[in-house]
Amino acid sequence: MIRGLDHVAITVSDLDRSIEFYARHFSLEAYFVQRSPVGRLQAIAYMRSPQGVLELMHAPERLMSEAFHFCFATEDFNAAYARLVGEGVPVKSEPRTTAARDPSEQGWLRCVFSGPDGEEVELRGPGTAPWGA
Template identity: 45%
Template sequence: MFKRIDHIAFIVKDLAKSIYFYEEHFGFKKYYEHDVPVPAIEKIAYLKLGDTVLELIHMPKGPTNQGFHFCLESENFTADYTRLKNAGIPVTTEPHPTGAREPREEGWRRVVFEGLDGESIEFRG
């Protein structure tokens, strides 16, 4: 049976800018990049944060990621929120309480920021 999601993939218009964005603001690190023999896709880059992997599909003329989101868990919600807000990353949903799906999540809040290509970046903690 399956045991976990291996990676989450989405389209980016500017690969270098997106790699910098996720490394600088969210702590991901690029660990692999390759060309793709498909006309619409220029490259694919993989970034890692712990066991979480993002696959950035470089499609300069591709569609936007409207309606797509992923969620990160924060160790320090207030500090992470303040740092990203001060960096000028647009907030689409302000911080608010969120329901606990399990006991360790009691008292958590959630917030949603907008990524460079329309993706929503939620975090909870």
């Protein structure tokens, strides 16, 4: 039986820059880093969040497609958005209301930020839309 999603893996061009980005802006903790090559990967880092793991694969020649994205949920969209913008994280898509996948998500907002390698990092959660969304 499936109990949940274990991890999401992305390729990155600069492992240390990506570790710092996800630790600083999203409070992920690097709990295992392997700096010796493994196949086509130069290094791997695993970063823990309360709900799962983000795996950073250092493989500069195999960067992800821009179509790929993953999403962080927040309990206070407005505060999280303001904090990330204040920290200088590039906004790729301004906040807007999003369709509720179930009734508990009614009125939720979403936006997309750019990660260090251009990966799309979505933010989603309850909030108010002063942006006219």
